[in-house]
Amino acid sequence: MAQLSAPGPVLVVAEPGDTQDVILSAVTAQELDAEVVTDLEHLGDHWRRAATVLVADQMAERVAAWALPHREAVFVVGPAPELLSAWSAPLSARVIPLPEGAVWLGAVLGEGDSRCRAPVVAVIGGSGGVGASTLAAALAQLSAVDGRAAALVDADLLGGGIDLLLGAEGVEGWRWPRLNGAEGQLSDLRAYLPVVDGVTVVSMARGGGPELAREPLAAIVNSLANWHSLVVLDPGRAMLSAAREAVRLSNRQLLVVSAGVRGVAAARQTISAYGLEQPELVVRRARGALSSSLVAEALGLPVLAELPTEPSLVGAAERGEPPARGSRRGYRRAVARLLEQVLSGVAQ
Ligand SMILES: Nc1ncnc2c1ncn2[C@@H]1O[C@H](COP(=O)(O)OP(=O)(O)O)[C@@H](O)[C@H]1O
Ligand SMILES: [Mg+2]
Structure with missing residues (x-):
């Protein structure tokens, strides 16, 4: 069921590189705060608190392995279609393909929750x-x-x-x-x-x-x-x-x-x-x-x-x-x- 998240920072699970750059510039453009996490040992707390979670496609498999609790407003972002499709369902995440989804990324962050998922x-x-x-x-x-x-x-x-x-x-x-x-x-x-x-x-x-x-x-x-x-x-x-x-x-x-x-x-x-x-x-x-x-x-x-x-x-x-x-x-x-x-x- 839809659940509105409390306002909070944007959790970015991405190692330095192109995908992280695109995500961080979208977060900055929306005047939001990002918490970048690459050490997954410390993911749980951020995962629960964040308004939106953006996971780079390259990190998605490792994030899924942590079996975190189900939450709304999770997105897998990146240029690799096979990774996006493979990890979308396990993370209950929507996919944002890059580069074409960069504009959409802004819209998603503006929403701050899962309202853009199809009813x-x-x-x-x-x-x-x-x-x-x-x-x-x-x-x-x-x-x-x-x-x-x-x-x-x-x-x-x-x-x-x-x-x-x-x-x-x-x-x-x-x-x-x-x-x-x-x-x-x-x-x-x-x-x-x-x-x-x-x-x-x-x-x-x-x-x-x-x-x-x-x-x-x-x-x-x-x-x-x-x-x-x-x-x-x-x-x-x-x-x-x-x-x-x-x-x-x-x-x-x-x-x-x-x-x-x-x-x-x-x-x-x-x-x-x-x-x-x-x-x-x-x-x-x-x-x-x-x-x-x-x-x-x-x-x-x-x-x-x-x-x-x-x-x-x-x-x-x-x-x-x-x-x-x-x-x-x-x-x-x-x-x-x-x-x-x-x-x-x-x-x-
Ligand atoms: N608003 C309606 N007015 C008249 N007949 C309808 C209407 N809606 C559906 N039907 C007809 O009623 C029959 C059953 O429709 P269907 O949609 O299969 O019902 P259900 O899925 O509820 O069993 C079909 O012959 C359909 O064409
Ligand atoms: Mg029927």
Whole structure:
């Protein structure tokens, strides 16, 4: 979960050289104080206190070996792509490739925390067939249309494959069984994964297979969050271990609730079965249904958005036409508004 660090110095773990020079000039430009540490024996204290931690790519392996506690706002910085991708996940760090990332380095230091990491949003159906997968796909799609790169991750073993929803079943790229070997050493995955309408898609292969393991899911989601502006997860309702891991990895959970008595009852069961702490409601409206404020009251949770019932989505899904293209304006507008809220801040 996002945690704001107390204001503190910038910890720089880099030996003298080009990478250290670039980092220190960025720190100076932001009028911040740097603590440069090369003797890792003394890292622990600085690690906890610093507002931001910048680790040179050459030092990343040694830092990871210390098994320091997990913290936010860690960045691996340097010119070696293979080191950046290898040590990003073990350190829960974002990567800043040099020289092209030097400007971004300034922005990161200005933020002083992890706010620039892409939000990871799980979209969960409060009941079956309520439109959770469709919404997940539409959010990712509209984000990409706006030029904000998005990834859509299918973690629903029994969902039939989210690539079908996007008409992406024929698009080349890796799918889950192949990705199951992933363990943290992930570079920018976009080169290997199917991309549809600008959305990077991680989908299930059909025909069954081994259950999706939790570790690769975590590594993949971490990597995607480093390289996109938004990551949307579709855990489904089967609640197998990968789906639970997907929910755990998310920093925001949207629960799509059908605005009826049974929809609310099922949503309550879903919240408890998944152990959701602060889901935000997306109320799927229908004629004669309960009002959103009644749904909010019944569940004791905030409503983030309302979604209209949009009959054209059913045919669009059958044709494999992505939902943001195959729907009318009312649905698109509702999703666009929701997207703005999702991108405007990560839930605390
Ligand atoms: N807002 C909506 N209005 C009408 N039909 C919808 C809407 N959202 C999804 N659908 C349709 O409902 C069915 C189930 O959608 P899906 O997204 O797979 O639900 P879930 O993931 O919650 O099980 C699909 O046929 C889909 O096209
Ligand atoms: Mg679904």
